[in-house]
Amino acid sequence: MDKSFVGQWPSSSEQWVPTLLQLTAHLKEGGGGGAALRRWFEIGFDSLGGELRSNVLDMAHNQASQAVGPVKGISAALFSGHLGSTGYQERRREYSPSTWQEFLAELENLPRMASLELFALNSNGMPVNPSMLISSQRFGHAGEWLTLAIMIKPQLQPDDGRWPPALDLLKRTAETVEVSHGSISFLDSIFSTPLELALHMPSEDAIPRSRKLLRGYGWITILGEEMGTRLGGETGLRNTGAFAEVAHLSNGGFWLKATSFLGAYRGPQAEKVRSVLAPLLPNAGYVK
Template sequence: MDFRIASTQEFGRLAEDWVMGAADTLAPDPLARVIADSRLPRGPLTSGAPCGPAFAEWGFVSRVRRIGGARERRTARVLDAMSAGWVAKSVYDGAEGLAMAMYALDSEGYPDELLIRAEAEMLPDSPSWARAWIEGPEAVLFDPASRTRWLRFMHGFAAGVDPSFGQISYAYGDEDTTALETLAGPPWTIASEAISASRDVLRGYDWLTICPAELTERLGGAAALRATNAFAQVEPLRGGGTWLLATENYEDYRAERVEAVWRALAPVLVKGTPRQEVSAKSEVPFRLVFRDAAEA
């Protein structure tokens, strides 16, 4: 999710809501086990050392402060009962990035399977903009109860920030580009520039897409989007923007629905023809229509 911020203090409040809210709401059982496990080392992270006993669950929180331009200072602590207080203090003390993650440890006590990771950061090159994201196993979206928790969490946060873009999608590498931005080039998308321009052009589309108010208006408003029959849910968000859920069940988002969403959003989408030959080599699917949105 991308959104504008008025100050570092506002970012800190929102980042804490996002990161610690994700732990509390989306992974309450692993969080409880991590906090209760007395076998886990506590305090600052120790580089190179095992994080805990074999096959335990373990987590950390970290914060970033920037020191003169692009330089940054990152500090991190093991996730425990004291971490929430440390995070709360840090986000009101000039932090420009915040992260939380939980893992299942391997047989030697090092992080293995990701349970959940949530991050928020101010953009170094555009400090009035912020982005927030959560990574987790796709399986949570196939379970109705888990899916509902994820959607409610996303919806609640989005309603308070007037988002310029948001989606639930696969992760495509480390560049923070959407599926469409990853394949529709040249010119290639620079994520920070795409975020700054996200009220002028829609960065992509997927099972869940959050469209900013400016682009919703260009599409004719919520009523016009409902009339396309491309979405199971079309809901104006309290703070601005429109919540667009393609299908009630995640597993029902297949090729026919992908095309319907593409057609509904094409007038405001990033232009360019996605390169299908590149997508064929990917380990994760690109749920796209492989035509230029200008043709819709």
């Protein structure tokens, strides 16, 4: 089995490898999930935005007050897409306090796609890193699958103060939806997982099967209720010895943390996780 997709800390010297938080959930018939979607964007921006967020707020303040100040070049845009009577419609707005509140309110109605995109700008006004992307998209024939993602460049270092809120956001959001998968990896692909890319498996095929086949694994892995139960539930998973932390989520599903600290998650630990989760992984010979 190719070990390149196990979610280890990147070995490359390239500093712009991102940190990627992902969550997949099944939307209950008749709705649900809107409050979780809003919280993903709102808390994600507030707690993980770092210097980019500070610069965006400074920019918005200066524009409102017509002040001229030492704000770094920054681009902040909001996107949302809906299915209307005339087909799919997408809207783009520049960030401001009022458009942000309007956008957050729209999220409660579960748009087909939504995105907050933040980029630093170079002297020519072109997007560069650092950057942050908070996104959601609905998959499936009736849009019954919701995927959430946050991508941060450069990657969060093991001692970055944003790790605790990142873990809290991922876990708390998973506890408010019917979760089928969640993870943290280091990947420059917003909706695919490292495992899916390694197996050439399109995410639009993998997501609707994510209750039965695991989309990936890593330092943090979230299993849906059915899959965790197949492996013995909370007690069975804890008894494997492959995880430093196992928790049964309040709304169903299982939170698995391979090691107490990210820096300790390397090949041997990843192999333990892979071995335990092997019955849930898709066939490595999968071909579309």
